[in-house]
Amino acid sequence: MTVPLLDINDCLLQLWGSGPVQQSPGxxxxxxxxxxxxxxxxxxxxxxxxDINNRFWWQLSVEPLxxxxxxxxHTADLVHAHLKQIHGDAxxxxxxxxxxxxxxxxxxxSLLLGIVQQCPFDVVGLVNRSALLGSLHGGPGRxxxxxxxxxxxxxxxxxxxxxxxVVQRSVPLPGCGLLQLQERLVEIIAGTFIxxxxxxxxxxxxxxxxxxxALPRALxxxxxxxxxxxxxxxxxxxxxxxxxxxxxxxxxxxxxxxMGSLSPADRLVVDPLVALLPDLAHKLPEARVxxxxxxxxAATQHGESLLxxxxxLSFVNALPCLAADNNGPxxxxxxxxxxxxxxxxxxxxxxxxxxxxxxxxxPAPGLEISRAGETWLLRGKGRLNDHELQGSxxxxxxxxxxxxxxxxxxxxxxxxxxx
Numbered sequence: 001m002t003v004p005l006l007d008i009n010d011c012l013l014q015l016w017g018s019g020p021v022q023q024s025p026g027x028x029x030x031x032x033x034x035x036x037x038x039x040x041x042x043x044x045x046x047x048x049x050x051d052i053n054n055r056f057w058w059q060l061s062v063e064p065l066x067x068x069x070x071x072x073x074h075t076a077d078l079v080h081a082h083l084k085q086i087h088g089d090a091x092x093x094x095x096x097x098x099x100x101x102x103x104x105x106x107x108x109x110s111l112l113l114g115i116v117q118q119c120p121f122d123v124v125g126l127v128n129r130s131a132l133l134g135s136l137h138g139g140p141g142r143x144x145x146x147x148x149x150x151x152x153x154x155x156x157x158x159x160x161x162x163x164x165x166v167v168q169r170s171v172p173l174p175g176c177g178l179l180q181l182q183e184r185l186v187e188i189i190a191g192t193f194i195x196x197x198x199x200x201x202x203x204x205x206x207x208x209x210x211x212x213x214a215l216p217r218a219l220x221x222x223x224x225x226x227x228x229x230x231x232x233x234x235x236x237x238x239x240x241x242x243x244x245x246x247x248x249x250x251x252x253x254x255x256x257x258x259m260g261s262l263s264p265a266d267r268l269v270v271d272p273l274v275a276l277l278p279d280l281a282h283k284l285p286e287a288r289v290x291x292x293x294x295x296x297x298a299a300t301q302h303g304e305s306l307l308x309x310x311x312x313l314s315f316v317n318a319l320p321c322l323a324a325d326n327n328g329p330x331x332x333x334x335x336x337x338x339x340x341x342x343x344x345x346x347x348x349x350x351x352x353x354x355x356x357x358x359x360x361x362x363p364a365p366g367l368e369i370s371r372a373g374e375t376w377l378l379r380g381k382g383r384l385n386d387h388e389l390q391g392s393x394x395x396x397x398x399x400x401x402x403x404x405x406x407x408x409x410x411x412x413x414x415x416x417x418x419x
Contacts, residue, residue, distance in 0.1 A: 003124055003307060004090065005299045007099045010057035010150045011178050011273060013038075013082075016296035018090040020360035021370055026057045026150060028078045030070040037082045046209035053078060054179070058151045060108045080115045087121055095122045097306055099129040099295055100315070101147065102170030103154050109315055125306045127316040130156035132298045133269065133290060134165045135319040141265025142168075146255055146287070148273050151177040153251055155258045160321055167317040171258050176251040181277070184247040186211055189218075189230060192237045199235040207233045217344060219276040220375050220394070245279035252283035262286060272375075291392040292377045293370055298322060345376055345397045345411035354412060364403030369395070376411075380404075 004017035010026030024038030030051040035041075045052050053069050056078035065074050072078050087093070098116075100109065109126070116123045130145040134156075137143055143158040143165070153176035157168040189211060190202050201207040210232045221228035222241040229236050259268070268287045274280065275289035291297065299306060301322050308314075347354040348363055355361070359371040367380040370392065378384060379392040381404040397413035 002300045002303055003095045003097045004093045005097045005099060005296055006086065007129060007295050008057070009101060009129070009147060009271075010054070011148055013086060014295075015086055015090045015096075016293065016299075018093040020358060021293075022086055022090045023359075023371065024082070024086050024089075026054055026082070028053045028056060028069070028072075028082065033071055035070065035072075035078070035081055037085050043209070043213065046205050046212060054150055056082070058149065060104075060111060062111065076111060076115055079112070080118060083116065083119050087119065093121060095124045097125040097127070097299060098123055099127050099132050099299075101149065101154060102128050102130055102156050102167060102317075103149070103152070103172050106315075113313060122309075123313065124309050125316070126313045127306055127319070128156075128167055129295060130158060130170070131165065131167050131317050131319050132295050132302075134158040134167075135302070135322050136294060136298050137165070137267065137269065138321040139265070139267075141263055141267065144259050144266070144268045146268060146270045146274055146284075148176070148178050148181070148251075148271065150179050153177060153254070155255055157259075161318070163320055164318045165321045173251065173254040173258065176254055178273070181247060181251065182212065182215060185215060185219075185244060188244055188247060189215075189237065189239055192239055192243065193230075193232070193235060196237045197235045199233070201232045201235070216276075219278070220344075222278055223276055224394075224396070241278045245282075248277040248279060248283070251277070252280070255284060291379065292375075293379065293392060344413065345395055345399070346414045347412050349410045349412050350407070354414065357411075363401070363409055364405055364407045366404050367401070 002017055004015060007014045013024045013026065015022040025042050027037065027041035027045060029036045029041035029044050029048065041052065045054070051069070056075035060075050060079055062074045062076050065072055100112070113123065113126070133145055134143055138160055145156045145158065147154050153173040154170055155173060156170045158165050159168055190200060194200050201211045214230050214232065218228050218230050218239065222239070222244065226241045227238065229238055268284060269290050270287050272289055272292050280287060302319065306316070345357060347356055350363070357369060357376055359369065361369050363369065364382070367378065367382055370377045370379070376395040377392040378389065378395050378401065380389060382389050383402045384393055385400055395411050397411055399411040401409040401411070
């Protein structure tokens with residue numbers, strides 16, 4: 001049995017292999033003398049900015065915490081508490097495999113291993129998340145991985161050396177993190193509100209928070225259909241993807257400059273979060289989006305070879321190329337617009353029975369539903385809207401699913417009643 005995998009990217013820490021997928025962005029909120037982490041904390045970022053810290057993974061150290069935030073002495077204390085919460089939410093597995101970004105410094109990795117020694121689980125493997133993803137792709141040429149973190153982006157270059165895929169370099173892209181991208185997107189959307197309704201959602205903390213909360217679903221809708229309506233405090237604005245294209249320009253330019261001239265054999269794989277940025281397909285046409293659970297797919301295929309229970313852990317930057325065992329590279333999803341969606345689904349309808357969607361649910365043998373940010377995804381064997389499933393596909397209300405065993409389902413949006 002594969003050891004559960006914890007992917008550490010502060011935009012969204014994810015833990016697979018111990019029940020439903022656990023997802024928790026790197027936000028800490030001070031509550032009295034204790035902390036809340038993840039989505040609950042992120043939902044208060046604009047309401048209580050003095051009680052929030054979202055730098056503790058990025059600035060992992062034992063330097064005194066500035067500004068102070070409750071009883072935590074330093075960011076290492078917040079990392080320790082966040083790890084314990086995720087572990088508890090996942091059902092307290094005895095062992096974990098950690099996938100970390102190549103931007104973590106050696107001192108930070110050493111400190112992280114010291115922190116987990118004080119946690120109620122054993123870490124039995126430590127791997128570069130880009131190497132793990134890259135092991136799904138083989139062939140000639142260079143392979144680049146673009147990931148977004150809260151405070152920066154990162155380009156990692158990999159290459160195949162014999163049977164292994166090896167990390168060559170990791171280059172941070174300052175000023176291109178999710179927080180900076182959100183600021184630019186929100187500025188554009190707020191300007192649209194002002195022009196269309198004379199209402200500025202940034203003037204009050206509660207309406208500003210509503211706008212930030214609406215952003216993930218809005219980006220998904222823009223990626224699907226090119227336009228969306230965003231409602232804040234009773235005001236509604238119509239936003240076009242074309243209006244948002246400039247928000248990611250700094251990231252696109254930095255990524256292109258870091259990669260340099262690309263040959264036809266070179267490839268760029270991006271995390272699903274990156275794929276939501278408007279105009280990515282035009283600015284980086286070579287980009288392909290990895291499946292939401294690509295790291296877990298790779299970890300399960302590598303199995304025990306990633307684990308080291310008998311000695312000190314090292315940060316693994318080279319892995320056997322799994323593509324060699326699959327007669328060629330495992331292709332990520334192309335960045336092509338999906339059909340326009342009506343709304344996000346909430347339930348799975350089978351016959352006359354509707355079940356609420358839950359990450360990790362398996363509606364039929366060989367099918368699994370997962371969650372990536374605000375998007376429900378389906379992977380496995382079967383057909384989605386009369387097309388064979390390949391990789392993980394986003395779901396929308398109205399989608400039809402036929403499993404390999406012939407059972408049929410429909411995704412629906414159940415609207416709460418009023419009265």
